[in-house]
Amino acid sequence: MIARIVLLVLLPITAGFALIQRRRLYAIIGMALFSLLLASVFFLEHAPDVAITEAAVGAALVTFVYVLAIRKTGRLTVAASEVPSLIERVGGRITGLEWEILDRLARRVGLDLVVQFMPVEEIEGALLRGDADLGAGGMILDGFNQRILRCEPHLPTARFTVRGPSEAPPIEEGPPMAGYLADLVEAVRQREPVHVRLDLARFLALSRNALDAYAVLRHEDEAGYAFAIAPSRSDLQSHLAALLDRLRETGELNRLIERHLR
Amino acid sequence: MKRKKTVLLGIAAVTLSACFCAVAILGFDFRGPRTEPIDPWIVAAEALGTQNIISAIYLNVRLFDTIIEVLVFAIAALGVRYYLTARGRRREADAIPESRVVRVAADVLLPPIVLLGIYIVLHGHLSPGGGFAGGVIAGTGLLLAAIALGTETVRSRISSSVLEWVEWAVLCGIIVLAVVPVTLSRPALANPIGPGTMGRLLSGGTTLLYSMLIGVKVFVGSWVIVRRFIDHRGEI
Numbered sequence: 001m002i003a004r005i006v007l008l009v010l011l012p013i014t015a016g017f018a019l020i021q022r023r024r025l026y027a028i029i030g031m032a033l034f035s036l037l038l039a040s041v042f043f044l045e046h047a048p049d050v051a052i053t054e055a056a057v058g059a060a061l062v063t064f065v066y067v068l069a070i071r072k073t074g075r076l077t078v079a080a081s082e083v084p085s086l087i088e089r090v091g092g093r094i095t096g097l098e099w100e101i102l103d104r105l106a107r108r109v110g111l112d113l114v115v116q117f118m119p120v121e122e123i124e125g126a127l128l129r130g131d132a133d134l135g136a137g138g139m140i141l142d143g144f145n146q147r148i149l150r151c152e153p154h155l156p157t158a159r160f161t162v163r164g165p166s167e168a169p170p171i172e173e174g175p176p177m178a179g180y181l182a183d184l185v186e187a188v189r190q191r192e193p194v195h196v197r198l199d200l201a202r203f204l205a206l207s208r209n210a211l212d213a214y215a216v217l218r219h220e221d222e223a224g225y226a227f228a229i230a231p232s233r234s235d236l237q238s239h240l241a242a243l244l245d246r247l248r249e250t251g252e253l254n255r256l257i258e259r260h261l262r
Numbered sequence: 263m264k265r266k267k268t269v270l271l272g273i274a275a276v277t278l279s280a281c282f283c284a285v286a287i288l289g290f291d292f293r294g295p296r297t298e299p300i301d302p303w304i305v306a307a308e309a310l311g312t313q314n315i316i317s318a319i320y321l322n323v324r325l326f327d328t329i330i331e332v333l334v335f336a337i338a339a340l341g342v343r344y345y346l347t348a349r350g351r352r353r354e355a356d357a358i359p360e361s362r363v364v365r366v367a368a369d370v371l372l373p374p375i376v377l378l379g380i381y382i383v384l385h386g387h388l389s390p391g392g393g394f395a396g397g398v399i400a401g402t403g404l405l406l407a408a409i410a411l412g413t414e415t416v417r418s419r420i421s422s423s424v425l426e427w428v429e430w431a432v433l434c435g436i437i438v439l440a441v442v443p444v445t446l447s448r449p450a451l452a453n454p455i456g457p458g459t460m461g462r463l464l465s466g467g468t469t470l471l472y473s474m475l476i477g478v479k480v481f482v483g484s485w486v487i488v489r490r491f492i493d494h495r496g497e498i
Binding site for chain 1: 382399401
């Protein structure tokens with residue numbers, strides 16, 4: 001009798017506990033606990049079939065299905081092109097200025113950050129399809145689809161043209177750089193003819209190799225690096241704008257730029 | 263303003279909980295189960311020779327309620343198939359592999375889970391459980407295996423068409439077994455297998471048969487749902 005009273009009193013307490021949780025995972029665990037308590041109540045009321053079914057369905061299957069459902073929605077997927085000092089893989093980790101900003105954003109909205117690296121020209125398609133929520137990696141958003149949302153640029157940049165040696169293919173109009181940066185670095189190291197237009201971060205990465213065989217022209221430009229946001233995630237736009245404002249006010253943004261780009 | 267709303271919500275929650283506890287504790291019958299079978303259905307179920315009276319009732323005396331429950335599950339699987347087919351097939355993006363803990367745990371846990379599910383199904387007429395609970399347990403074990411193995415392995419190993427045929431064949435089998443004696447007005451056909459000795463595995467008439475059919479239906483149904491999710495969503 002005491003056990004029944006205790007269990008019955010615990011039922012609304014557990015339900016209330018599951019209701020007030022902020023993180024969805026904790027609420028799901030609360031519901032699993034509620035289901036187990038309910039199964040115990042059923043058992044003590046001489047209904048063992050119902051108890052087994054309630055435990056199997058409520059505590060096991062439903063919990064499992066909920067966890068699977070929030071797996072996708074609990075993630076913040078970033079499609080990034082690998083650019084040193086902005087967002088790159090070092091060893092087993094990801095570092096860089098933009099990664100730090102994204103990490104703060106993910107913590108602010110309570111999601112897990114997942115970065116997928118891909119060539120620059122695929123980022124726009126990934127955002128439009130909904131495969132990724134954000135685009136990062138030294139993005140200049142001038143030529144992008146109108147539906148892609150954007151934020152205030154967080155880092156001003158300049159454009160460079162690298163050309164040479166002697167005969168090189170003519171340049172086409174389009175986004176600053178195509179393909180992977182690593183391929184371009186390899187080509188420069190082999191002293192192959194290239195003719196590309198680069199932005200600041202990629203040029204800094206490229207200039208770690210010897211560029212004496214190439215002619216470098218610098219253009220002044222009003223562009224800036226910004227994050228691209230998928231059209232379906234307009235809520236991220238306001239969070240990102242608020243985060244960038246706060247970073248600028250406290251001077252944190254300048255500190256991060258100093259740390260990663262000098 | 264938000265604080266005031268939180269306080270009001272808290273007071274309402276506590277009041278409701280207190281009312282619930284009061285009603286539950288004062289209203290519950292804390293005596294033991296009744297020992298005289300005054301229910302005519304229980305009397306009828308006891309004549310069938312099944313040790314677990316609950317199984318006898320919902321699989322023999324009140325079989326049609328169970329059939330509608332099984333139909334609800336079949337409709338759920340059909341709904342999943344309908345809405346996911348509309349989304350079109352998808353190849354998955356780079357899957358993030360599961361952590362090692364999940365994979366090793368699934369390796370160790372899967373055989374006992376499926377075995378427990380099969381045991382509960384087969385002993386539905388002797389001990390608590392029955393077809394539904396056993397099928398759900400086995401299906402959950404399968405879901406764990408699917409997550410641990412990854413979508414590619416599941417896609418290659420589970421054949422979608424064979425499973426869907428099995429699922430619908432079992433459903434038709436259940437319905438035919440239950441409905442044919444009624445349509446032909448021959449109640450003797452309803453229980454072709456005799457009661458047997460109570461307590462043995464092969465006893466209780468058609469209870470064991472229905473238990474197995476329902477267990478297979480729920481198990482295969484959850485396989486099909488998992489396979490559809492992988493096909494159309496690209497991930498589980």
